[in-house]
Amino acid sequence: MERDIQRVIGSSSILAATLDQTSRLAAINRPILIMGERGSGKELIAERLHFLSERWEQPFITLNCAAINDELMESELFGHEPGAFTGATRIHHGRFERADGGTLFLDELGTMSAKLQEKLLRLIEYGEFERLGSQKTLRVDVRIIAATNANLRDMAAHGEFRDDLLDRLAFDVIHVPPLRQRLEDIPELAEHFALRLSSELGWDYFPGFTQEAMDSLFQYHWPGNIREFRNVIERSVFRTGQTEEKISTVIIDPFQTDQTKPVETAPLVTEDTEETHQPFKQQVENFQKQLLINALKRHQHHQAKAAEELQLSYDQMRGLIRKFKLNQ
Structure with missing residues (x-):
């Protein structure tokens, strides 16, 4: 059964920059991390990465890490053999096996346990894993795309997420802009x-x-x-x-x-509450400009910190600063 692939709706400059980054990253066979608030369209970006890549005819498999407990998660990812645990009566092919040759999208990655993070890191490093209850090593060719609304860097700093796994997953990071x-x-x-x-x-x-x-x-x-x-x-x-x-x-x-x-x-409305009768597009641009100005002020014009607060990539931040001529 074919997936119902939804297109990304919108023509704003910030969305266009995100889609352009996505299109460029689709061509390279590396893990990608997608950051964004709940409901912002992270899975649509993951689909775009897959279907614009050379893997587009191969499986696109998804797994919401927050929807399954640790015991079932391990089986769902890596599969199991008969007798691996009570109720395991036949071979179960996990998501990695089913995604072989294609892409596995791991949503809500920040909820994954430390044990599974370790096994995931090994698979990314060597492309190898074993089903639960088996000593036979299997090899797969899977591109991993992960998504989260959590701040994984802060989690890693507090020992809640593996630094080495974050390094491997974040070949590049796509920031999906919120609707506001x-x-x-x-x-x-x-x-x-x-x-x-x-x-x-x-x-x-x-x-x-x-x-x-x-x-x-x-x-x-x-x-x-x-x-x-x-x-x-x-x-x-x-x-x-x-x-x-x-x-x-x-x-x-x-x-x-x-x-x-x-x-x-x-x-x-941030600091500028003056009533205007300007065209809609101009009012939106004024609002975006004021958001940038306020964020830069709060962070003493440190562009990287302001970009992080607004959940923009550094390139997006620089592009908007040039657009609104804020560096003059």
Whole structure:
């Protein structure tokens, strides 16, 4: 059964830089680490790395490390032989065997135990492992892509993650920007998810959103990122129902009974609260510029530290500084 590969929606400069980095890294057969907040689209980036690589016709296997306990995780990764433990009655081929020749995507890597980290490091180093209950060494050719929303460098500094494993996994790091850093993508994303649900429901027409509804989308801070955004758009379209009028109510919180009350949000405006009537694109760029200025101020213009706070790569930070001419 073929996977339903979803395209990455958006045309913002920060997303374009991330996709460009992804495309370039797809060509090199090295482990890659994807960093980003929950719901920001890390698995889509992993899929892009695989399907733009020479391995695109081979398996793309995924495993959420946070969804399985340690005992099952070892079996899921490396497989087991009959009799390896109670209930093991036949050979089980683990994810590494199933991904041979292709790519294994390990999501939520920061939750992996120290024991499994050690076994994973050995596999990356030598391409070898044994199934549980077996002494036979197996070899595989698997590209590993890992993702996490945890700060693995801090975890390694506190002995919670292996330094040597982090070094091997991070040939390069892709930082997936959160939605609040790519506000100009909101109209395109809203239309995409609304049209998709309308089509799923068999509706012939989607009227769009009012300006007030769009404003509420821009003002929310989106802690759940694209995953949360998709749910909000689809929920709002479904509850409104078929109509020729533009959708005016955006239902961000399904637990809130009175949708006329504003949802509590973290303020998106930083230091510049002056009301403007500039074009949308200019207002978004002003907001991005102010984010950079504030972060640089907080870190005494140390660009690397400011980039880390904003979850940007150093190259992305330098590109935005040049774009907004902040180094002049």
